[in-house]
Amino acid sequence: MRAMVAERLGGPDVLTPAYLPDPAPGPGQTLLDVEAAGLNFADAERLRGAYLPPQLPFIPGGEVVGRAPDGRRMLAFASSAFATKVLVKDPVEIPEDLPAGAALALLVQGLTAWHLLRTAARILPGETVVVNAAAGGVGHLAIQLAKEFGAGRVIGTASTPDKRALVLRLGADAAIPGEADGYAERIREANGGALADVILDAVGGPVFEAAPHALAPFGRLITYGTSGGIDPTPVDPGILSERNITVGGYWLGAHLRLPDSRAAAPLHDLLALTASGRVHPLVGAEYPLDQAATALTALTARRTTGKVILRMA
Template sequence: MRAMQATRHGGPEVLAEAEMPDPVPGPGQTLVDVEAAGVNFADLKRLEGSYNPSPTPFVPGSEVIGRTEDGRRVMGFAGQAYASKAVLDHPVEVPESLGAGAALALLVQGLSAWHLLRTAARLAPGETVVVNAAAGGVGHLAVQLAREFGAGRVIGTASTAGKRALVMELGADAAVDGEADGYAERVAEANEGRPADVVLDAVGGAVFEAALGALAPFGRLVTYGSSSGQPPAPVDPGLLAQRNIAVAGYWLGGSLHLPGTMDPLRDLLELTAAGRLRPMAGGDYPLAEAGRALEDLAARRTTGKLVLRP
């Protein structure tokens, strides 16, 4: 099979095209011809060696949509995704009508958004939800799912006017600038003078700290990343107690072994088929240009789910 292999740790430039033996499925696994492989920010971190580090050489990526030997179109998690063939754990069938980019957006990003709201934040009907980086991969789905789950008010943050317009198109009640300075004040103004019940944050650093200040009593801040690259903000347990607020963390990769983690995927596919959820497909890149796809992702030149096409 053809694959993109990381020959050493570093940036996207370390990827090189390689011919490798076809993977062999183990018990309960399924071999597929890859239609498309998803590109994630975590792939960049893995290349750097700072996230789920792997000895080199290795084939990055974790999500694939493809065809089984008997012709079924399925998607699932793969240990080596940037390749023309892959072995999937627990594959889920995908409707022919759903594009590869939109389908793959439901895997890591869609499941993450679902569990951020349901499992980690334990969103209750009528509560206000703030989604930081709401035009991003997880964010744009969290905005829509928060509405689907009965949130009383959904507020998205985004860095540009264009992205804020997109957030409004996705169904948010308000969209505000996500910078740390003045964050709590902008959130309160967008929430009719009240603080928020739930904040989902993957920015980290100063924005994480500002988001704590935007919480109402018994509010929950769920952190699931630190795209700002800023060091984690310290959390004072005394402050949490005084204000009756909570901080939780969520990482999909750390919960995949738990029963039920994958179950919402079928619901996400049904919501998409019914037109109630709009996963955004982004750019398609040839497999050999995986480095360019990652460079564009890192530079924030893209919107929607990026995929590689063998």
């Protein structure tokens, strides 16, 4: 099989092409001929050794669309996904007409968005939901799912006019700049003078610090990333108790480690919503396998939109 291998830690440029023996399936495993692999920021972090440090050498990647030996087209989590063949457990069959990029967008990003709203924030009908970084991989799906799950009003934040226009096309009721200065005031203005019930935040830093001031009583602030910086962020306990605000975190990996991974039912829900045209995953650039370093560089530099994938053919 062909694969992209990291012999050392570093940036995307440490990836080199290699020919390796095909992996042999063990008990409960399925060998897939890979059609496409999805790229995530976590792949670049793992290359640097900052996230689940790997044992060298290793093949990055965590999600694939491929063919099972019986010909079925499958979607699955996978270690060593930047390769033409991978071993997986519990793959899910997907339709022939579902683009690989759309399917892959539903796995890490889609499941994260689903659980942020259902499991972490426990969204209630009619609530106002704010999605920070709403044009991103998780954010663009959270905007659509919040509407699907009964939100009364959905507000997305994004950094540029083009991204804010995209957020509106995705179904948000309002799209506003996302910087910390004036954050709560902009949310009030976009929400008819009222505060929000739920804020989903992948930015962290000063934006996370400003978010509680934009929440109504019994509001929920859920963090799932720190793209704006990882320095410790103070949260005023006074405003939390005064308004009965809950602050929580969410990481999909914790769900996937449970005996029943909590992935199957939400994934089938996401696939059904996509098949019916009620959710539209954004599909971005496609790169050949041997350009994995170029693809990861573009992804981490935020030069991409939608789900970025590697094609094996």
